[in-house]
Amino acid sequence: MTVGETAGGEFDASGVATEIRAAFDAYEAALVGNDVAALIGFFWDDARATRLMTEGGLYGIEAIAAFRKNRPTEDLARELTRVDIVPLGADVGVATAEYRRTGSGRRGAQSQVWVRRPEGWRIASAHVSLGG
Numbered sequence: 001m002t003v004g005e006t007a008g009g010e011f012d013a014s015g016v017a018t019e020i021r022a023a024f025d026a027y028e029a030a031l032v033g034n035d036v037a038a039l040i041g042f043f044w045d046d047a048r049a050t051r052l053m054t055e056g057g058l059y060g061i062e063a064i065a066a067f068r069k070n071r072p073t074e075d076l077a078r079e080l081t082r083v084d085i086v087p088l089g090a091d092v093g094v095a096t097a098e099y100r101r102t103g104s105g106r107r108g109a110q111s112q113v114w115v116r117r118p119e120g121w122r123i124a125s126a127h128v129s130l131g132g
Helices: 013-032 036-041 061-070
Strands: 050-053 056-059 078-089 092-101 107-117 120-130
Touching (some): 013 092
Antiparallel strands (some): 078 092, 107 120
16 A cells, blocks of 8 residues: 555545645746756656756756756746646646746646655656747
8 A cells, every 4th residue: 555545545636636736836936936956856866857848858857957057047937827636646646737927928838747755746757838
């Protein structure tokens, strides 16, 4: 039996969704506040972590950390226009979001696979698309 599972193998989907949403919201605050250390810390500390974007992919926590340390810091404020959390099990779920950057008006979307690790919920894989 894993964390969040019942003896019958079922899991508390509502509870998992609430936990992932809290982690998602904390990540969002770090993102718009450009808290680089926190942003890196939200990702799974593993060579298999991924972050895909329009410009290409980042593979492994080292590549993700390097990107975070060097990304532009303007036009970070944004309005989330939709957020969906889909629990897939007691220890894994997907968060998807659509947003509009408040400065430029550019629209984007993201998806994140969240996994429960001993240190808490972490992003194992993310995809970010930002339009014009």
